[in-house]
Amino acid sequence: MFDEIRFNRVDNLPKYVFAEINDIKAQMKKDGQDVIDFSMGNPDQDTPEHIVDALVDSARTPGTHGYSPSQGIPEVLDAIASWYKDRYGVNLDTKTQTVATIGSKDGYSHLAYAVTNPGDVAVVPTPTYPIHTYSFILAGGAVEDLKIKFDENYNVDEDDFFDKLTHIFDTAHVKPKYVLVNFPHNPTSATVTPNFYKRLVAMAKERRFYIISDIAYGDISFGGYKTPSIMEVEGALDVAVESFTVSKSYNMAGWRIGFFVGNKKLIGALVKLKSWLDYGMFTPIQKATVEALTGDQTCVDEITGRYNHRQDVLIEEFAKIGWNIKKNKASMFSWAKIPDCVQEMGTLEFCKRLLEQEAVAMSPGVGFGDDGEGYVRIALIQDDARMEDAAQRIGRFLENNCKEEN
Ligand SMILES: Cc1ncc(COP(=O)(O)O)c(C=O)c1O
Numbered sequence: 001m002f003d004e005i006r007f008n009r010v011d012n013l014p015k016y017v018f019a020e021i022n023d024i025k026a027q028m029k030k031d032g033q034d035v036i037d038f039s040m041g042n043p044d045q046d047t048p049e050h051i052v053d054a055l056v057d058s059a060r061t062p063g064t065h066g067y068s069p070s071q072g073i074p075e076v077l078d079a080i081a082s083w084y085k086d087r088y089g090v091n092l093d094t095k096t097q098t099v100a101t102i103g104s105k106d107g108y109s110h111l112a113y114a115v116t117n118p119g120d121v122a123v124v125p126t127p128t129y130p131i132h133t134y135s136f137i138l139a140g141g142a143v144e145d146l147k148i149k150f151d152e153n154y155n156v157d158e159d160d161f162f163d164k165l166t167h168i169f170d171t172a173h174v175k176p177k178y179v180l181v182n183f184p185h186n187p188t189s190a191t192v193t194p195n196f197y198k199r200l201v202a203m204a205k206e207r208r209f210y211i212i213s214d215i216a217y218g219d220i221s222f223g224g225y226k227t228p229s230i231m232e233v234e235g236a237l238d239v240a241v242e243s244f245t246v247s248k249s250y251n252m253a254g255w256r257i258g259f260f261v262g263n264k265k266l267i268g269a270l271v272k273l274k275s276w277l278d279y280g281m282f283t284p285i286q287k288a289t290v291e292a293l294t295g296d297q298t299c300v301d302e303i304t305g306r307y308n309h310r311q312d313v314l315i316e317e318f319a320k321i322g323w324n325i326k327k328n329k330a331s332m333f334s335w336a337k338i339p340d341c342v343q344e345m346g347t348l349e350f351c352k353r354l355l356e357q358e359a360v361a362m363s364p365g366v367g368f369g370d371d372g373e374g375y376v377r378i379a380l381i382q383d384d385a386r387m388e389d390a391a392q393r394i395g396r397f398l399e400n401n402c403k404e405e406n
Helices: 017-030 049-059 074-088 103-115 130-138 158-171 194-207 264-277 283-294 298-320 347-358 384-405
Strands: 098-101 121-126 142-147 178-182 210-214 240-245 258-262 333-337 375-379
Touching (some): 017 347, 098 103, 103 130, 103 210, 103 240, 103 258, 103 264, 121 130, 121 158, 130 142, 178 194, 258 264, 298 333, 298 384, 347 375, 347 384
Parallel strands (some): 121 178, 178 210, 210 240
Antiparallel strands (some): 098 258, 333 375
């Protein structure tokens, strides 16, 4: 009925590539199959106890059950500011430079909705976490892709990045208004140096654009690498905002809370839009976030240590079946080129067949855009024994499917 009635905004969205994998996975799990799932960046461990305790204590405290301010309760805004001060030595004015959001994904969609005029252009590095692109497209803007180049140790080629960005600005019909960056990068885990942000802030001032930086994986770094923040650069507050989330560092993905800080004009726009669209999150969730951000940080080291260890195990186990993956410096993912003998079939087909034949789920690189073709993203959310089991299943898959291809 009413077939002629269209919903352009959603009807025009492309097919969500991950949906195909998710549908197969859901059916297999329903059928009782033992799926080893590496597909989503969804932490497998529980939230640390002291954070859960803070939620429970707050929920039992009278006066915490009503609406809360949509920008965030004052305590959580203070905690955000003190997190930036402790981690990065940055001073923020909580009233005008901080906002808590219902997860940072929600923050991206609302920020883009707040600040995008029809036809505005944003530059987004590819391959890309889909909401980084689609937040602008859904808001009526357009996106210029910038394919990131990085070496085998996942270091971004920063000169290449700035050459490409300069080229985009020199040749664009519509000058970009926003440049979005996300390092450590989802899906590739590529990382940048502090100098990258110095150059980006200088360029933003010269070419007059705003920067939106996502450091969701900022805490999860190994081997001496420390994720820089754009906020450390002098003058960044004039041109940049940055987001962080408690989802990854504190295993709080289901709690739905993240935050944005930085430039007053952009933060003000997001705060204003949010005051129309939503109320603040449940106060006990915000109180628990205060505990997460300002309480004992040992849990962050433990969580980071676990991903570091798992990456080593993954690399070791997959090497046994001839799938060689290099170690990266940050994030909860490995970005791996699929073996040569299955390159022909493409990553979506590879992931579908691997799931159907051996019940191992991974995210096809093409789900992050065409520039992800040839690669898969493996989330480090399985323990050692499951990774060993997965490697054996994949070994069998390669034997069966590579023979078939030859
Ligand atoms: C780069 C990046 N940014 C943001 C998010 C969203 O995090 P959340 O909405 O849970 O804060 C994710 C989730 O996977 C991510 O990978």
